[in-house]
Amino acid sequence: MDRGTTEGTLLIELGGRPIEYRFARRRRRTLGITIDANGLRVAAPLRASWREVERFMHDKEGWILRKLDEWAATPRGHVLRGETGEVVPVFGVPRVIEVRKGRRRVEDVDGRLLISSRGRTLDVLIAWLKTQTLARLRPRAAHYSALLALPAPTVGISNARTQWGVCTDRGAIRLSWRLAHIDPVLGDYVVAHEVAHLVELNHSRRYWSLLERLYPGWREARERLELSARTLPILRGKR
Secondary structure (H helix, E strand, O other): OOOOOOEEEEEEEEOOEEEEEEEEEEOOOOOEEEEEOOEEEEEEEOOOOHHHHHHHHHHOHHHHHHHHHHHHHOOOOOEOOOOOOOEEEEOOEEEEEEEEOOOOEEEEEOOEEEEEOOOOHHHHHHHHHHHHHHHHHHHHHHHHHHHOOOOOOOEEEEOOOOOOEEEOOOOOEEEEHHHHHOOHHHHHHHHHHHHHOOOOOOOOHHHHHHHHHHOOOHHHHHHHHHHHHHHOOEOOOOO
16 A cells, blocks of 8 residues: 555554554544554554654554454453353353243342243343443442532433443433443443543543543553453344
């Protein structure tokens, strides 16, 4: 590819390995690197030279290779069918599913999820996970809002697969029920992230400063959350 390009897929050798990455020029002041399930992406200011870009990537070589290896080693989530013997994480702790016939209910007992249903087991499980998410994280939204001297926001549940949370321009917060799968510490980060948007509905420097005040470990939590997302089981309930 012509290196005069503003966007595209390129190759660079790091640590003796050919590394593919997506490159884009943006109206920004600094070079930036993102590594996630989609691989390596590099964003550069419009006038940054290729020498600057490649020097920056070589300076970050150890970190880039380590993160790419972490993502490559992270297992992907499996599809759950709602059958006895399957394992589902609940707030980071594995639970073994045990399906029974009966009135719709879920009981968390001794490392097992006892799911009673006369219909689709997954629909019952998802409904239960939604209530667990709300019960665990709604108080955390009130906690972080109080730190900013704000009233507790309205908190609802969403079915989003790729977005953990969202704060609307009306001051309401919606959280993905899939947060019921992950470590509560990470769910706490998502809540703090959205509460900060109650004040700054953007990702400006002021916003990140506000998040730092609410959740000082947000950088590490964000990385852990990105890795966790790839491992989550896939549950498909009714539409």
